[in-house]
Amino acid sequence: MSRILAIDFGQKRTGIAVTDELQIIASGLTTVNTNELIPFLKDxxxxxxxxLFLVGKPKQMNNTDSESETLILPFLQKLKNQLPNIPIQRVDERFTSKMAFQTMLDGGLKKKQRQNKALVDEISATIILQSYLYNK
Structure with missing residues (x-):
């Protein structure tokens, strides 16, 4: 089997999570600068x-697309052009940042560690991936 890679796209930073080859466990991989995302994914x-690429789809509470969706669409087109053999699936990412922060609290991370936005992005990507695996 092969891995599933989840992307929590952000304007500055993007969190990335990945499954093991059996697609059982979701783990945070890293956070990369968004302007380096395509080269990172190609490598x-x-x-x-x-x-499969899972890409978070930001939604409002009324189920309409959030404003940040306009930033994600050009990235999706680039991703399709650069890595056309890997399908892309969108996943609702509402509340993932809040859940990531709560995970950090529950994990006992100190205030300084909880302010690490890159870690929040990576945990958010992991939550996106875990929810996909759970509902698969």
Missing amino acids: YTSKNKVE
């Missing part, structure tokens, strides 16, 4: 077999 997929 990662050249070394690891990835069968």
Whole structure:
């Protein structure tokens, strides 16, 4: 089997999570600067077999797309053009940042560690991936 890679896209930073090859466990991989995201994904997929990209879809409470969706759409087009053999699926990402912060609190991270926005992005990507695996 191959991995599933989840992307919590952000204007400055993007959190990335990945499954194991059996697609059982979701783990945070890293956070990358968004302007380096496509080269990172090309490099990662050249070394690891990835069968699916999950990309968070930001929604409002009334189920309409959030404003940040306009930033994600050009990225999705680039991703399709650069890595056309890997399908992309969108996943509702409402509340993932809040859940990530709560996970950090529950994990006993100190205030300084909880202010690490890159870690929040990585945990958010992991939550997106876990929810996909749970509902698969």
